Structures are given as C-alpha cells and as structure tokens.
Amino acid sequence: MVELDSTTNGVQLTEHEAELYDRQIRLWGLESQKRLRASKILIIGLSGFGAEIAKNIILAGVKSVTFLDDKDLTADDCCSQFLAPTTEVGKNRAEVSLTRARALNPMVEITADKEPVEKKEASFFEQFNVVVATGLPKTQLETVNAHCRTANVKFFAGDVWGMTGYSFADLQEHEFVEDVTKHKTISKPGDKVKTELVTAQVKRQLSFKPIKGIFEVNPEHQAFRRNVKRVGPGIYVLIVLHQFREEHNRDPNYSSRNEDFKTLLKLRDEIVDPKVCPDDAFQHIFSQISPTAAIVGGVLSQEIIKTVSQKDSPLNNFFIFDPETCRGYVETF
Amino acid sequence: MAAQLDGVFVNSLQDVIKASKILVVGAGGIGCEILKNLVLSGIQDIEVIDLDTIDVSNLNRQFLFHKEHVGKSKAEVARKSALEFNPNVSITAYHDSITTPKYGVNFFKKFNLVLNALDNRQARNHVNRMCLTADVPLIESGTAGYNGQVEFIKKGMTLCYECTPKAAQKTFPGCTIRNTPSEPIHCIVWAKHLFNQLFGETNEDEEVSPDMADPEAGGETAGEAALNTEVDDVNGKGDIERVNTRQWAKNLNYDADKLFNKFFHDDIKYLLSMSNLWKNRSPPQPIKRGEFPEETTNHTTNNASVLPDQRIWSLEECYKIFSDSIGALKSDVEKLADNDHLVWDKDDKSAMDFVAACANIRAKIFNIPVKSRFDIKSMAGNIIPAIATTNAITAGVVVMHAFKALAGDLEKCKTVYMRPTLNPQNYLLVPEKNILPPNPKCYVCAPKPSVCLQVDTTKLTVKELRDEVLVKTLNMIDPDVMLESKGLIVISSEEGETDCNNNKKLNELHIVDGVELKVDDFLQQYELSVLVFHADAERDKPLFEIVGDRDAIKQKSEIDEEAEKAKEETAPGDGPSPSKKARVEVQDADEQDDDDLQLIEDDETEDASAPSTSSNANLKRKPADSAAGEGCSKKAKIVDSDDDLIMIEDDD
Numbered sequence: 001m002v003e004l005d006s007t008t009n010g011v012q013l014t015e016h017e018a019e020l021y022d023r024q025i026r027l028w029g030l031e032s033q034k035r036l037r038a039s040k041i042l043i044i045g046l047s048g049f050g051a052e053i054a055k056n057i058i059l060a061g062v063k064s065v066t067f068l069d070d071k072d073l074t075a076d077d078c079c080s081q082f083l084a085p086t087t088e089v090g091k092n093r094a095e096v097s098l099t100r101a102r103a104l105n106p107m108v109e110i111t112a113d114k115e116p117v118e119k120k121e122a123s124f125f126e127q128f129n130v131v132v133a134t135g136l137p138k139t140q141l142e143t144v145n146a147h148c149r150t151a152n153v154k155f156f157a158g159d160v161w162g163m164t165g166y167s168f169a170d171l172q173e174h175e176f177v178e179d180v181t182k183h184k185t186i187s188k189p190g191d192k193v194k195t196e197l198v199t200a201q202v203k204r205q206l207s208f209k210p211i212k213g214i215f216e217v218n219p220e221h222q223a224f225r226r227n228v229k230r231v232g233p234g235i236y237v238l239i240v241l242h243q244f245r246e247e248h249n250r251d252p253n254y255s256s257r258n259e260d261f262k263t264l265l266k267l268r269d270e271i272v273d274p275k276v277c278p279d280d281a282f283q284h285i286f287s288q289i290s291p292t293a294a295i296v297g298g299v300l301s302q303e304i305i306k307t308v309s310q311k312d313s314p315l316n317n318f319f320i321f322d323p324e325t326c327r328g329y330v331e332t333f
Numbered sequence: 334m335a336a337q338l339d340g341v342f343v344n345s346l347q348d349v350i351k352a353s354k355i356l357v358v359g360a361g362g363i364g365c366e367i368l369k370n371l372v373l374s375g376i377q378d379i380e381v382i383d384l385d386t387i388d389v390s391n392l393n394r395q396f397l398f399h400k401e402h403v404g405k406s407k408a409e410v411a412r413k414s415a416l417e418f419n420p421n422v423s424i425t426a427y428h429d430s431i432t433t434p435k436y437g438v439n440f441f442k443k444f445n446l447v448l449n450a451l452d453n454r455q456a457r458n459h460v461n462r463m464c465l466t467a468d469v470p471l472i473e474s475g476t477a478g479y480n481g482q483v484e485f486i487k488k489g490m491t492l493c494y495e496c497t498p499k500a501a502q503k504t505f506p507g508c509t510i511r512n513t514p515s516e517p518i519h520c521i522v523w524a525k526h527l528f529n530q531l532f533g534e535t536n537e538d539e540e541v542s543p544d545m546a547d548p549e550a551g552g553e554t555a556g557e558a559a560l561n562t563e564v565d566d567v568n569g570k571g572d573i574e575r576v577n578t579r580q581w582a583k584n585l586n587y588d589a590d591k592l593f594n595k596f597f598h599d600d601i602k603y604l605l606s607m608s609n610l611w612k613n614r615s616p617p618q619p620i621k622r623g624e625f626p627e628e629t630t631n632h633t634t635n636n637a638s639v640l641p642d643q644r645i646w647s648l649e650e651c652y653k654i655f656s657d658s659i660g661a662l663k664s665d666v667e668k669l670a671d672n673d674h675l676v677w678d679k680d681d682k683s684a685m686d687f688v689a690a691c692a693n694i695r696a697k698i699f700n701i702p703v704k705s706r707f708d709i710k711s712m713a714g715n716i717i718p719a720i721a722t723t724n725a726i727t728a729g730v731v732v733m734h735a736f737k738a739l740a741g742d743l744e745k746c747k748t749v750y751m752r753p754t755l756n757p758q759n760y761l762l763v764p765e766k767n768i769l770p771p772n773p774k775c776y777v778c779a780p781k782p783s784v785c786l787q788v789d790t791t792k793l794t795v796k797e798l799r800d801e802v803l804v805k806t807l808n809m810i811d812p813d814v815m816l817e818s819k820g821l822i823v824i825s826s827e828e829g830e831t832d833c834n835n836n837k838k839l840n841e842l843h844i845v846d847g848v849e850l851k852v853d854d855f856l857q858q859y860e861l862s863v864l865v866f867h868a869d870a871e872r873d874k875p876l877f878e879i880v881g882d883r884d885a886i887k888q889k890s891e892i893d894e895e896a897e898k899a900k901e902e903t904a905p906g907d908g909p910s911p912s913k914k915a916r917v918e919v920q921d922a923d924e925q926d927d928d929d930l931q932l933i934e935d936d937e938t939e940d941a942s943a944p945s946t947s948s949n950a951n952l953k954r955k956p957a958d959s960a961a962g963e964g965c966s967k968k969a970k971i972v973d974s975d976d977d978l979i980m981i982e983d984d985d
Contacts, residue, residue: 018640022390026711027478027718030640048373052725059393059721079335080373082418086334103399105392162341163733230758254340287341290373291736294366295729299761302479302722313754319761326483326730326749328762 013037017107021061032309036062039308042128044068044117044144045135046093048080048288049160052297053132053304054101055083060305064109065101066128067094070116071135076254076287080160117144126151130304133157137249138215138242145170145211154307157211158300161241161251162285163323165296169303169314170208176310177201208317209333215242217271220333225276231329232322233277240268240277241285254286284323296321299328334419336375349739354378354443358431358460359450360411361385362719363474365397366728367448368411372419374732379415380444382427382436383408388680394721432459432810434856441467446738448731449473452717454499458777458808461486461494462857465778470738472746474731478718481727481751485734487743488778489771496772504875511544513610517696517704521713524691525677527596528684530578531587531659532666532675541578541596543604550607587663589656590622597621597694617698625649642707648697651690658687679714688713726751730762744768776807776861783862788877789870790845796835798844799824802877807861809854817851819843826855839865 013033018025025033039062043050046069058065073093078086083097094112101110117133117140125131125147133144134157141157148155149172158167179199187194214220217239224235244260244267245251252260264282268274299319306312318331335341336350355376357367360383371379385407387398397414398407406428416424429435432455441447441463449471451457457473464471464486471486473494486493509515510523526539585591601619604610620626625648646654661683666675677684689706692713696703710716730749737745747765756763776784786802793802803812803824814824823842825831834842844850846867853860870876 013640015641016389018642019389021393023716023719024393025640026716027720030638030643055396056721056725059396061393076338076341078373078419079338079341082369082373085417086419104396106400254338257340283343287335287338289335289341290370291729291732293729294370294725295733295762298722298726298729301725302720305722315755315761321762323733324745325747325764326733326762327760327764330755330759330761 017061024060028305028309028311032305032311033061035309036060036305038063039129040064040066040127041304042066042068042125042131044131044133045071046081046083046097047077047135047160048082048290048293049158049165049297050132050134051081051083051097052293053134053158053301054097055104056298056301057304058101058104058108058110060301061105062108062308064111067097067101067110067112068115068117068120069094069112070114080288080290080293082290120147122147122150125153128153129308130154130156132300132304134159137246138211139246142210142212149210155211156300156304158296159238159241160288160293160296162287163289163292164237164241164281164285165292165321166238167296167300167303167315167319168211168214169307169317170210171206171307171314172208174206174208174307174310174314175203176206176306176312176314177203178311178313204313206314206316214318214333215239224331224333228276231320231327232324233281234320234322234329235318235331235333236268236272236277237281237285238320239271240264240282243267243271252282252286257286260286292321292323295328334373334375334421336377337421346736346740349741350375350736351377353445353739355380355735356441356444356447357381357450358447358456359383359452360395360397360407360426361391361450361452362394362721362724363476363728363731364407364450365395365411366725367450367731368397368415368424369418370728370732371735372415372422372424374736375419375422377422379422380425380427381408381411382429382431383411384428384430390680394719394724396721431456434810436463437856438463438467438858441469444469446735447471448735450728450731451475455808457494459810459857462777462808462859464488465493466858470743472731472734472738474727476719476723476727476751478720479723479751479753481723481730482748483727483730483734484748485738485743485746485768490743490768492769492771493775493778495777496775506874507538507540508544508547508549511540511542512547512550512604512607513614514695514699514701515614517692517701517709518712520692520695520699520701521688521704521709523695524688525713527691528675528677528687531582531592532579532662533677534674535577535579541600543600543607545607547607547610550609587659589659592659593622593652593655593694596691597698601698615700618700620648620694620698622652625652639705640707642710643705645703645705646690646693648694651694651697654686655690655694658683658690662687679710679716685710685713723751726762777859781862782860783864785864785866785880786877787866787868787880788839790839790865790867792870793839793876794835795823795831795837795839795842797876798839802879803852806877806879807852809852809859810856811854813853813855815851815853816842816844816848818848823850 011034013021013030021033041057041062041064043054043065046054046067054065054067069092071093073081073084073089073091073096075089077084077093078089081093083100084093085096088096092112092114094114098110098112117136125144131144131148131153133141133155136144145155145157148170152172154172155170156167159165178201180202181197181199183195184198185193186196215238221235228234241251244264252264261282265279268277268282296319303315306314315330316332318333319328320331321328336347339347341347342350353376355371355378357364357371357379360368360381364381364383368379368381387395387402387405387407387410389403392398392400397411402410408426408428412424412426416422447460447464447469449457449460451460461471461473465488468488473484473486475482484494485491505519505522510519510526514520514523523541527541529536529539530541582592598619598621601617605616605619618626628647662675665683669675675684677688679685685706689709692709693703730751734746737743747768750763752761752763755761771778773779776782784807798814799812803809803814811826812824813822813826815821816823821842822831823834823844839845844865846865848865850863850865851860852863
C-alpha cells in the first residue's frame with residue numbers, strides 16, 4: 001500500500017523525529033514508522049469519535065490528514081470532541097478542529113474540507129492511502145466504500161452512539177507481515193535442553209468484503225445471534241441505530257430522549273426479538289460518550305497503523321464494543 | 334460536558350457524575366487520556382498529582398503536552414490543557430510525589446474514587462495501601478506496547494493490587510557484575526554503577542572494581558599493586574590515604590585516558606590474576622588506550638535502514654564517545670555545589686553516551702555481544718514501549734469502570750485485559766468472568782497481614798533490613814520495627830533514635846530463626862508481622878527473600894537441603910568468607926527477552942505509570958485457586974492463550 005520506493009527508503013528520520021517517536025519505534029520498528037510517514041489519510045466526520053481517530057494517527061506521525069465534514073459543531077459534540085473549542089459551536093467542525101489538531105504534531109499536514117461527501121467524485125478518494133468514514137447513513141457508507149474499492153484505497157468505517165460503538169474494515173486484498181515467535185533449541189545434543197526465542201517474519205494475505213448489506217438483517221447474523229448471551233446485543237443495536245439514521249436523517253438526540261427512545265424500540269421490534277436486543281441497550285446511546293469514543297477510536301486508529309505499515313494481522317472485519325461488560329470482540333460478517 | 338446536558342446520561346448516572354470527586358494519580362500516557370475523558374464527561378471536581386516533568390519522548394502519546402511544554406510539570410500542564418476542553422470543571426494539580434506524608438489517609442478520604450495512572454510498582458503499592466486504609470475504591474491500570482490492563486480494587490470485595498505475587502525485580506550478584514559478566518545487561522549495570530561512582534551518588538553496593546572477596550576466587554592473594562589506584566598520594570607528603578573512586582578521578586582531572594586504562598586495563602589485569610575465576614570461563618582481554626586490537630566486525634557508517642543510534646560502534650568510536658562524554662559530564666559536575674552529584678538519566682545525552690560506551694568496551698573485553706546505543710538505552714533506562722492507541726483504549730476502560738463504580742454497580746467492574754491479538758473467542762478487550770475476592774493470605778489486605786522473610790541473619794544488617802527489605806521490597810515509607818518478645822525497638826521512624834543499630838547484624842539484636850517482628854508504617858497505617866527464617870546465603874544468592882507463607886518456606890527448604898547435599902560432595906573446603914552478595918537492581922525491562930514472562934513497566938509515569946507489573950496469568954490465578962475455586966477454572970480458559978503474561982506499566 002504505501003510503497004517504499006527510493007524516495008522513502010533512502011530517507012533518514014531526522015534526529016527530532018527519532019526522539020519524538022522513540023517509544024513507538026521501539027514497538028513497531030523503523031520500517032513501520034517510515035511507512036506511516038508516507039501515508040495520507042482522509043477522515044470523514046469530525047465528531048468526538050473522528051477527533052479520537054485524528055489525534056491518534058496525527059500523534060503516530062502520518063504524512064497528512066484531511067478532515068472532510070460539512071456539519072457545524074453542536075453542544076453535544078462537546079461531550080467528546082476535544083479538538084473543537086466549546087466557544088465555536090455553530091461553526092464548521094472540520095475547520096474549528098484544525099488549530100488543536102496541528103498542535104498535536106506540527107510535522108503532519110492537516111487540512112479541512114467542508115464539502116458534503118456526496119459531492120465527491122470517485123477520483124477524489126484516489127489521493128489517499130486510507131479513508132475513514134464516520135457519521136454517514138449506510139447508503140453513503142456503501143458508496144464511499146465502492147469508490148475506495150475502485151481506487152484501491154483501504155476503507156474503514158465506524159461510529160459511536162453514546163457508549164456503544166463499532167469499527168469496520170474493508171482492506172480488499174491486504175498483504176502484511178507477521179512476526180512468528182518460536183522456541184529454537186540452542187543447546188548441544190545431550191546437554192540440558194536450552195532454547196531461545198527467535199522471531200521470524202511471515203508474509204500473509206487476507207481478503208475483505210465490502211460493507212454493503214451488513215446493516216440489514218441478514219442470514220450471516222444468525223451465527224452472531226447464538227453469541228448474544230455471551231457478548232451482548234452488539235450488531236442488532238447497530239442495525240437499529242443505522243436504521244434510525246437512515247429514516248430520520250439524524251441520530252437520536254438527548255434533547256428528545258424519551259421520544260427517540262420509543263422510536264428506537266419500535267424500530268427494534270420490526271427487526272429483532274426484544275429478548276435478543278433488550279430495551280436497556282438503548283439507554284446509553286445518546287451523544288458520544290468520551291471513554292467509548294476513545295476505546296473504539298483507539299482500536300480503529302491502531303488498525304489504520306497496522307494497515308499502513310503492513311504489519312500484523314488486521315481485524316476482519318467488525319470490531320464491536322459492549323459497554324455493559326467492556327468486552328471488545330471481532331465478528332466476521 | 335456530557336453531564337451538564339440533561340438527557341445524555343440516564344438521570345441516576347448524571348447525578349453521581351456531577352457530584353463526584355476523583356483523584357488521578359499520574360499525568361502520563363494513561364493519565365492524560367483519563368483527564369480528557371473525565372472533563373468531557375462532566376466530572377466536576379478532579380485532582381491530579383504527578384512528580385514528573387515533560388520530555389520530548391512523551392509527546393507521541395501524552396497529547397495534553399506540546400513541544401513548548403518540555404521541561405514543565407506534567408500535572409500543571411495537563412490541568413491547563415484539560416480545562417480548555419471543558420472550562421466548567423475544577424482541577425487541582427500537584428507537582429509532587431504521592432508517597433510524601435502530605436498525602437495521608439485523610440487526603441485520600443476526600444475522594445469518591447481514585448484512578449491510578451502510574452508507571453512504577455512502588456507508587457502503585459503505596460496508593461493501593463492508602464486506598465485500602467481509607468476505604469476508597471481504586472481503579473488500577475497499566476499498558477505496555479499493545480497490552481493493557483484495568484483492575485477495580487475495593488477493600489474486602491476484590492483482590493487488592495498486592496494480593497497477587499508480582500515478578501521480582503531482576504537483580505544480579507555483585508560478583509557477576511564486578512568480576513564475571515557474561516551478558517550485555519551485566520556490562521550495562523556495571524556501566525551505570527561506574528557513572529555513579531564517578532559522577533553520581535556513591536553507593537557501596539555499586540562497586541565497580543574487582544571483588545577480591547569473591548568466594549570463587551578461592552582466596553588467592555592477588556597482587557594488591559594492581560589496585561593501586563584505590564590509594565593515592567593526595568597530600569603530597571607521601572602519606573597514603575584511601576580515597577574513593579570519585580575523589581581519585583577528580584584528582585586526575587577526569588583524564589579520559591587514565592580513567593580508560595584503569596577501568597579497562599589495570600582492573601582487568603587484576604581480575605586475570607584471580608586465576609580461579611577463569612578455569613571454566615574464557616578470560617577477559619584488557620584493552621589499553623592506544624593499543625586497540627584490530628576488529629573484524631564491519632562497522633557501517635551510513636545505513637538508512639537503521640537509525641544512527643541503532644549502529645554498532647567500533648572500539649575507536651566507543652573510546653571517542655567515552656572520552657567526549659566524560660568531558661561533558663565533568664563540566665556538568667563542576668557546575669554543581671561541592672557535595673552535590675549528577676543523577677543518571679537515560680534522556681541526558683552525555684550520561685547515556687557514557688553508559689553505552691562503557692558497557693560496550695567492557696562487553697568487548699569479556700567477549701560478550703555488543704549492543705547499539707538504542708538497545709542499551711532500553712535496557713539501562715527500563716523503557717517500555719508506549720503508544721497513543723493502547724493508552725487511549727485503556728484509559729477509556731478506566732473511565733467506563735469509573736462510571737460503574739460511581740453508580741454503585743461494583744459487580745460490573747471486572748478486570749479487563751487489552752490484548753495485542755484476538756483471544757480464542759475473538760475478543761480483543763477481554764473482561765474476567767468474575768470479580769476475584771481478596772486473597773486471604775495477602776500480606777497487605779488480610780485482616781492480620783504477615784509475611785515470611787528468609788534471611789541470612791548473620792550477614793544482613795539492621796540498616797539493610799530497613800532499606801532493602803522493608804522500604805525497597807515491601808514498599809513501606811518509614812517503618813518502625815519492634816521485637817516484641819524482647820520489648821526492643823529495632824528501627825524507629827524518629828530520626829536518629831535507633832541509628833546505633835544500623836550496622837549491627839540481625840543476630841546481634843537477637844533477630845534469629847523463628848523470631849517475629851512487628852513492623853508498622855505510620856503513613857500507610859499498615860501493620861505487618863514479619864516471621865524470620867534463617868538460611869545461609871551462598872555466592873550468587875541474595876541475602877534475603879520474601880517467601881509467601883510458612884508452607885512455601887518449608888517446601889523450599891527441603892529443596893534447598895537436597896541441593897546442599899549434592900553440592901557438599903563436590904565443594905572445596907573452607908574458602909575465604911564469601912563476598913557480600915549485594916544484589917544489583919536492574920530494571921524489569923530487560924526481562925522482556927525472558928521467554929514467556931513478560932514484564933512490562935513503563936519508563937515514565939504515563940499511564941499506568943509505573944504500572945506495575947501484573948503477574949503472569951498463572952501467578953494471578955493462584956490466590957483465587959485457593960480462595961474461591963469456582964470462577965478460576967473458567968478464568969483460566971479465558972486467559973489461556975500463549976501470552977500469559979501481563980505485566981504492565983505505564984510509560985510516563
């Protein structure tokens with residue numbers, strides 16, 4: 001994905017970069033850091049969740065980040081959107097996030113684009129290595145995902161509603177290396193057996209599926225259904241919330257909590273048995289709650305870093321966070 | 334913010350969030366993230382404490398700090414940055430250590446909840462005890478690389494932080510460091526000791542010269558002349574006065590060549606004269622300035638695939654860096670007041686250069702693989718890799734648990750592990766199945782805590798009992814010790830009151846096998862019975878060991894006896910008295926190459942700042958096994974993947 005051609009490969013990190021990124025280079029190595037430094041990321045939707053993703057990848061040291069958002073900052077964004085000052089309510093979310101975002105790491109180029117995503121042609125997405133889509137209705141997610149497939153750009157989606165959230169990846173055909181650790185015998189035959197750990201890098205490949213249809217109730221969810229007792233209502237809550245967004249062109253709002261809660265239960269009843277997805281699951285889905293934005297945003301950012309550096313096995317393809325237990329698990333749909 | 338908008342949270346949660354007062358201990362990686370989550374969620378009253386200042390290497394994750402804040406107080410800058418996110422809350426910042434007596438039990442009692450974001454075990458243990466005493470719930474957290482861990486601790490309900498044994502700090506016997514190094518870490522520890530001898534605080538346990546009392550040397554009377562730098566004609570009148578290494582180096586005006594020749598030639602020659610040491614080891618090769626042997630390794634100079642710090646230095650380069658760093662350190666030390674000294678810091682260029690150069694020169698002498706400055710920094714500085722994402726996720730779980738704890742849903746606050754890869758159930762964030770109850774044998778939270786101390790009572794001094802056993806190992810702050818059977822105060826926290834006991838061996842004060850000591854720490858309000866078991870210390874064995882309960886000690890002594898018998902058959906007759914087995918402390922980090930046990934400590938206090946290590950899963954399960962059988966077997970299932978480890982510390 002990020003090609004290490006002569007322009008990247010021959011380049012030394014500056015002394016300042018080596019110092020700044022020291023603790024992470026000790027974890028993922030110099031090669032990964034160089035790939036990160038060459039990568040260009042698009043983040044659609046500067047909610048609190050978008051801000052968390054932006055923070056983590058800017059700190060990690062990517063080349064550039066573009067914020068695409070036509071929405072204005074609202075009071076409830078301020079429950080988790082720490083890049084936008086609370087005094088800027090009513091102004092474009094992407095633009096008012098620039099100053100603090102740039103202060104996180106002055107070496108990263110950060111720009112804001114306030115055009116609606118539906119105005120963007122397929123070719124717009126070609127300039128990025130990774131596209132992250134948040135806050136979009138499912139039909140638009142499918143369109144952006146399709147554009148990314150055409151442009152051969154890695155696609156992520158994700159969202160946080162209250163304390164609930166998910167991330168999704170369509171990396172198409174993804175190649176990566178993985179460290180495999182083995183015990184190697186180093187003692188001479190006959191002596192007491194002594195081993196040491198040796199690490200070898202293995203090349204792997206994974207195929208991903210697009211997001212299309214995943215937020216409709218479909219037979220693939222049947223396997224999940226059996227796990228509901230163990231992991232919580234997960235995917236069904238997300239399906240209901242996406243359906244609400246699709247039908248109302250907005251998310252449930254704290255100021256109309258009681259009505260929206262009832263609407264959600266009604267939608268739920270059309271889709272799934274209340275025993276599988278109980279009422280309580282919709283008590284904590286208003287606004288975006290900061291710790292959940294941090295957890296799901298943290299997981300999604302780490303997946304971006306893995307993808308760009310082509311190191312370690314990516315999560316395929318859904319990560320779902322259950323706020324009740326703090327369980328975070330992966331389902332492949 | 335969230336709690337200020339009616340309807341975001343359910344009412345009951347909104348009310349407790351608005352009414353709660355929370356203490357955050359540590360403003361590093363996890364601490365910054367926790368503060369952000371707390372102010373955005375609308376916690377009205379927050380206090381944060383951190384003794385550290387901001388370093389450039391923090392900025393890749395401690396996002397409340399920017400370049401212009403380097404050198405400033407973490408607590409104060411974190412407060413200011415977090416208030417920008419939500420100006421409607423109150424944050425009090427302390428640039429201070431949480432272990433100072435100012436922060437006593439009454440301080441802790443002010444809070445509804447304490448959140449630990451530390452990077453060292455000492456501070457974690459201390460806060461654990463303070464929270465138990467004050468009966469305030471505590472959420473403990475730590476990260477190391479892609480691993481993270483969040484534990485809820487409540488007196489009488491859950492395991493406390495010290496209910497599970499933690500892997501001991503790795504230490505090395507003095508004679509290995511001084512006489513017979515065989516691994517890079519031995520050379521690195523030696524080099525740090527050398528730094529302290531020359532520029533830092535001198536500590537008698539950190540001798541760098543050959544150890545003549547090494548029992549393995551077999552009592553040879555090697556030529557004292559080789560050590561003649563230990564004495565010097567200082568006053569010019571021909572009087573021989575014994576001077577310490579620091580004074581000796583000062584008198585030489587820190588001449589790099591002379592220092593080099595003493596440590597890497599003369600001392601090595603002396604070691605060679607202790608010929609018993611080299612019967613089964615390959616002998617070291619002394620190196621003299623100007624007579625460097627030819628090296629076969631190719632030292633590349635400009636390779637873009639590694640950082641400059643990741644290159645391996647030639648002997649010539651080592652010498653140059655040795656000499657340059659001594660020059661710089663000399664001028665640093667000369668700027669200080671007469672009795673002041675430097676403190677070794679991995680982030681100080683000259684201090685780090687000096688240790689890397691000395692460790693590598695010594696490694697070459699002993700034919701031990703050399704390491705890059707980058708790797709030596711990890712080992713010498715106990716660096717735990719740290720990234721923004723793991724800290725953000727871990728701090729997120731901390732605050733999710735905080736909501737549950739404040740709302741009274743304590744049974745939902747199960748320990749959660751963040752894993753680098755999926756577990757067999759495809760979980761990335763893995764909660765425990767059950768809340769694990771306190772370990773009834775815990776030497777901290779049991780109703781009548783007691784611990785067994787296996788010790789060589791003829792060798793350990795009272796001062797060492799205080800400093801090494803009670804303070805360093807058992808993490809007390811200022812202990813009083815009483816021998817009840819004799820009505821004797823052995824150690825008093827009143828200054829000077831028991832100084833006369835300091836240099837006495839334990840047995841001189843009737844502290845012998847079978848004796849019980851009453852130990853009391855006033856600040857922690859912690860009383861502990863210490864049962865003393867005598868065991869002779871051998872070469873390469875520490876003078877003391879804390880060994881769980883009586884049963885553990887019995888089993889152990891049986892094993893030891895067998896080993897003893899086997900040894901006696903081959904052992905030579907009376908040798909000289911064994912050398913002091915000063916153990917040298919080493920950071921946990923280097924244990925990371927020890928196979929399955931992964932130790933994680935953060936170098937800074939980041940998130941879990943000194944998170945201590947959690948123990949590996951096996952160890953962890955143990956107390957539960959004995960205490961509450963049922964949940965445990967299930968737990969084993971969850972945790973049982975290949976990485977049973979989890980020791981975590983936050984970076985700073």
